[in-house]
Amino acid sequence: MSSREPRFSLNKEDVRLGATCFAGALLLAVMTGPAGTPEQPLGAAKQAIFSSHVFGFLVFGALLASLSVFRRKVRMGEWHSRRETPRRSMRSVLGMRLATMGASWWLLAFVIAVLIALLLADYTGPYVANKFSVAQLMGQFHNTRTYGYIVFVLWIVNSWRLRFSTREHRVHLPAFVKSVWFRVVASALAGFGFALCADPWLPERFSFSYFTFSGPSTHAFLSHLPTWLWSLGGLFLGARAVLADRKTSTKTNRLRARQFGVSTNTRFALYGVALFVAFEAPKFMSPFWQLAIFQQIGIFCFLAIGLNIVVGFAGLLDLGYVAFYALGAYVCAYFSGALPIHPPFILSPFLSIPFAILVCMLSGVLLGLPTLRLRGDYLAIVTLGFGEIIYVLATNLQSVTGGANGTGIIPSFTMNVPGIHFALNGQALSGDLNFYYLLLVIMIPVLLLFTSLNNSRVGRSWAAIREDEVAAASLGISGLKYKVMAFAIGASTSGVAGVLISVKSGVLFPSNFALQVSITVLVLVIFGGMGSITGVLIGSAVIGWILQFLLFHSFIDYQDADKYMYIGAMLILAMIFRPQGLWPSKRREREFHDAEGGLGSADAMSAPSDGSAA
Amino acid sequence: MTNDLIFDVANVTLRFGGVTSLSGVNLQHRRGEILAVIGPNGAGKTSLFNSLTGVYSPQEGSITFNSASGASTSVIGVPPHKVARLGIGRTFQASRLFNALSTFENIKVGVEARQKTGPIGAMLTLPRTRREEQHSDEKALELLEFVGLAHRLNTPADSLPYGDRRRLEIARALGTNPEVLLLDEPAAGTNPSEKLQLAELIRKIAREKAVSVLLIEHDMRLVMSLAERLYVLNFGSVIAEGTPDEIRSNNKVIDAYLGSSDAGSALGSSDA
Ligand SMILES: Nc1ncnc2c1ncn2[C@@H]1O[C@H](COP(=O)(O)OP(=O)(O)OP(=O)(O)O)[C@@H](O)[C@H]1O
Ligand SMILES: [Mg+2]
Numbered sequence: 102m103s104s105r106e107p108r109f110s111l112n113k114e115d116v117r118l119g120a121t122c123f124a125g126a127l128l129l130a131v132m133t134g135p136a137g138t139p140e141q142p143l144g145a146a147k148q149a150i151f152s153s154h155v156f157g158f159l160v161f162g163a164l165l166a167s168l169s170v171f172r173r174k175v176r177m178g179e180w181h182s183r184r185e186t187p188r189r190s191m192r193s194v195l196g197m198r199l200a201t202m203g204a205s206w207w208l209l210a211f212v213i214a215v216l217i218a219l220l221l222a223d224y225t226g227p228y229v230a231n232k233f234s235v236a237q238l239m240g241q242f243h244n245t246r247t248y249g250y251i252v253f254v255l256w257i258v259n260s261w262r263l264r265f266s267t268r269e270h271r272v273h274l275p276a277f278v279k280s281v282w283f284r285v286v287a288s289a290l291a292g293f294g295f296a297l298c299a300d301p302w303l304p305e306r307f308s309f310s311y312f313t314f315s316g317p318s319t320h321a322f323l324s325h326l327p328t329w330l331w332s333l334g335g336l337f338l339g340a341r342a343v344l345a346d347r348k349t350s351t352k353t354n355r356l357r358a359r360q361f362g363v364s365t366n367t368r369f370a371l372y373g374v375a376l377f378v379a380f381e382a383p384k385f386m387s388p389f390w391q392l393a394i395f396q397q398i399g400i401f402c403f404l405a406i407g408l409n410i411v412v413g414f415a416g417l418l419d420l421g422y423v424a425f426y427a428l429g430a431y432v433c434a435y436f437s438g439a440l441p442i443h444p445p446f447i448l449s450p451f452l453s454i455p456f457a458i459l460v461c462m463l464s465g466v467l468l469g470l471p472t473l474r475l476r477g478d479y480l481a482i483v484t485l486g487f488g489e490i491i492y493v494l495a496t497n498l499q500s501v502t503g504g505a506n507g508t509g510i511i512p513s514f515t516m517n518v519p520g521i522h523f524a525l526n527g528q529a530l531s532g533d534l535n536f537y538y539l540l541l542v543i544m545i546p547v548l549l550l551f552t553s554l555n556n557s558r559v560g561r562s563w564a565a566i567r568e569d570e571v572a573a574a575s576l577g578i579s580g581l582k583y584k585v586m587a588f589a590i591g592a593s594t595s596g597v598a599g600v601l602i603s604v605k606s607g608v609l610f611p612s613n614f615a616l617q618v619s620i621t622v623l624v625l626v627i628f629g630g631m632g633s634i635t636g637v638l639i640g641s642a643v644i645g646w647i648l649q650f651l652l653f654h655s656f657i658d659y660q661d662a663d664k665y666m667y668i669g670a671m672l673i674l675a676m677i678f679r680p681q682g683l684w685p686s687k688r689r690e691r692e693f694h695d696a697e698g699g700l701g702s703a704d705a706m707s708a709p710s711d712g713s714a715a
Numbered sequence: 716m717t718n719d720l721i722f723d724v725a726n727v728t729l730r731f732g733g734v735t736s737l738s739g740v741n742l743q744h745r746r747g748e749i750l751a752v753i754g755p756n757g758a759g760k761t762s763l764f765n766s767l768t769g770v771y772s773p774q775e776g777s778i779t780f781n782s783a784s785g786a787s788t789s790v791i792g793v794p795p796h797k798v799a800r801l802g803i804g805r806t807f808q809a810s811r812l813f814n815a816l817s818t819f820e821n822i823k824v825g826v827e828a829r830q831k832t833g834p835i836g837a838m839l840t841l842p843r844t845r846r847e848e849q850h851s852d853e854k855a856l857e858l859l860e861f862v863g864l865a866h867r868l869n870t871p872a873d874s875l876p877y878g879d880r881r882r883l884e885i886a887r888a889l890g891t892n893p894e895v896l897l898l899d900e901p902a903a904g905t906n907p908s909e910k911l912q913l914a915e916l917i918r919k920i921a922r923e924k925a926v927s928v929l930l931i932e933h934d935m936r937l938v939m940s941l942a943e944r945l946y947v948l949n950f951g952s953v954i955a956e957g958t959p960d961e962i963r964s965n966n967k968v969i970d971a972y973l974g975s976s977d978a979g980s981a982l983g984s985s986d987a
Contacts (some may be wrong), residue, residue, distance in 0.1 A: 558848070576825045577797075689815070692815040692871075695814045
């Protein structure tokens with residue numbers, strides 16, 4: 102047995118990885134802690150650090166750290182003896198043959214699941230001072246959400262087990278489990294379970310009236326909109342899983358499925374969890390954060406996703422991205438009648454979104470056609486110039502834009518067509534969350550669209566052009582066409598963000614659209630990992646969160662104007678410790694390693710090599 | 716009516732400032748033929764390929780590409796991606812794969828270069844997109860099997876051994892359904908057994924896929940056994956043209972190669 106045991110030695114990389122996870126957990130703990138007061142900005146942090154709340158996160162951090170170090174070791178192949186594959190060594194590390202485990206395995210898994218579920222339930226619950234104390238944890242048994250989490254964790258543990266078991270030992274499920282109807286119904290029930298977990302109305306949970314339509318509408322589970330939404334979501338996931346399964350029956354699709362690390366179903370389950378958190382978590386936040394997740398984090402996520410198409414997918418350096426943001430905002434202002442020049446017809450901001458997309462797309466194409474023939478550095482300078490031109494025009498063309506004094510008032514989002522009557526501020530939730538949910542509703546389809554774009558012929562062509570434009574041309578791919586395409590798509594995304602922010606701020610000032618915004622969004626993309634949608638989202642969220650956190654607790658007299666200093670510092674740190682970004686795409690990461698090994702050029706900013714090298 | 720010359724190169728002269736890479740080159744490539752271009756280093760072989768594929772624009776002369784459909788197109792001045800779409804596939808002297816993409820994806824890029832799905836279709840995954848993707852998957856798999864790389868399906872291109880890289884580049888070019896395939900030193904840097912496999916592959920391409928092949932190669936034994944006809948370039952002009960036997964006994968060619976270090980053996984006559 103001893104020969105099978107892994108040598109336990111940590112190198113610098115492992116320590117770095119572990120420390121990062123741990124520090125992240127600590128940060129999370131402080132950030133989710135109680136709010137500070139103006140008189141005692143640091144008191145809150147102190148209180149947070151010494152509350153039991155923090156220990157839960159520390160345990161979480163330690164677990165996360167050891168897990169990621171462990172995974173890294175196995176991946177790097179450091180942890181397996183000569184004859185064993187990494188997969189086998191995983192089993193020997195756990196000290197048992199998981200695949201053949203029977204009842205004892207399930208008992209262990211169940212205990213783990215219960216513990217994790219308790220932690221999760223406490224974590225996602227409303228803030229209390231003695232979080233993660235034993236009493237508080239035990240109290241979680243009173244919440245339905247805990248049982249939801251138990252099922253969820255068991256399911257994850259089980260899929261994990263299946264992944265690492267050998268093919269012969271795979272559990273054969275009874276036939277009915279594989280039937281379409283079983284899956285769809287089960288997923289709908291799972292969605293229902295999620296709704297139950299997420300329902301903030303705790304006191305009534307175990308009363309009978311909770312599950313009926315009667316009684317005060319806020320108390321009845323079935324009359325909550327989220328209940329239906331989550332159940333529908335579950336239904337959709339189930340249907341999707343069945344369809345995906347059908348698809349994998351063709352040979353090529355099976356082959357393709359192997360290219361992703363996880364199975365389609367797991368991926369979709371993870372999306373479901375992300376969606377769940379995105380929709381439910383904000384309800385527990387303080388008003389400060391409810392505003393911040395739209396205005397300082399959400400919008401920048403959206404901008405970064407758009408710029409990611411240009412920088413990450415197509416590999417073009419665009420320093421004038423803010424110009425399209427401004428264009429979208431001013432188009433919205435124009436059609437709302439908030440500018441000195443008057444439109445032929447007044448449109449509600451909702452209806453001005455298509456116009457903003459159109460204008461930005463057109464200007465993207467017009468700017469792109471002549472400039473995208475240029476090599477990287479020249480393109481950067483031209484786009485920089487374009488950004489400045491728009492900025493100067495917005496400032497100086499007083500008769501058109503209202504100049505530095507700003508525009509008139511831009512009305513809020515309303516919808517007044519037969520059948521749908523909707524006004525954003527008339528809804529039950531507080532005003533800031535409305536914008537957040539609107540952004541979410543716009544962003545989720547955009548994310549899906551962009552993901553399938555990246556996995557399509559178009560995305561592969563972008564990768565090809567980025568890597569070697571000469572080779573791509575030799576196959577018949579027009580570099581210019583795809584670059585202009587990326588430019589236009591990025592621009593229109595930015596335009597939509599512009600409409601949102603113009604409505605949110607109500608009045609536009611040219612100073613909102615300075616060069617720094619372009620740079621910030623570029624940093625977000627680089628920090629998160631160029632070319633990876635998930636990475637860019639994570640990167641923007643992390644940076645946005647840190648900045649808002651500093652502001653919230655007014656650490657070291659932090660003010661909003663200081664943020665560029667911190668952004669710069671974070672970029673430098675990222676370049677030293679993780680130059681490929683927090684969560685790089687696989688393609689980009691490989692390009693990066695190629696570049697380090699001198700095989701190609703991963704630098705999005707450098708010129709593609711020309712034909713003379715052929 | 717289809718012209719039986721797939722490439723007709725007449726009097727092509729290409730200059731870079733004071734350097735003349737090609738001077739008055741004439742070359743006829745018959746449809747379905749494996750034709751080779753040989754010559755010492757710096758003779759202008761790659762320049763000729765780049766002129767045929769639109770990368771360089773020769774100052775004088777004409778290059779006509781006759782497609783099987785009967786259309787004749789002048790290639791000079793046409794951008795490379797449009798030339799490629801005429802049905803001209805090529806590989807490069809130093810292999811230029813998309814290194815971060817997998818073997819499978821590299822070929823798919825080639826296949827998909829001929830498809831029509833635009834950004835909207837790709838975003839919404841319309842039925843046509845799905846059909847095209849299915850097609851490119853199948854085609855890519857078939858090509859992987861054709862060149863013998865099916866076991867390397869998910870390997871990133873940058874971690875392939877040299878011989879496999881060469882074959883992948885050929886498969887990628889084949890993905891575009893070319894009528895003619897231009898191979899720039901496909902055997903450079905490969906070992907003898909890989910060379911044999913490669914020669915077999917090139918013959919198979921010409922025979923089974925009915926693709927005309929234009930080949931640059933320094934390995935004389937390989938090229939003499941493979942090519943039906945050869946052109947010999949030296950200092951940018953054609954000094955000889957003919958079947959392998961004719962070339963072996965051509966005095967001008969022997970002189971040109973005597974100028975370089977590996978004279979007779981380079982022509983493969985010593986081992987005969
Ligand atoms: N882009 C360019 N600019 C300037 N000179 C060039 C260029 N491309 C080729 N040449 C010149 O043209 C001549 C022929 O070069 P070419 O690359 O075609 O030779 P080759 O026959 O392919 O040689 P090798 O066997 O080494 O590949 C050389 O003298 C080279 O310097
Ligand atoms: Mg050459």
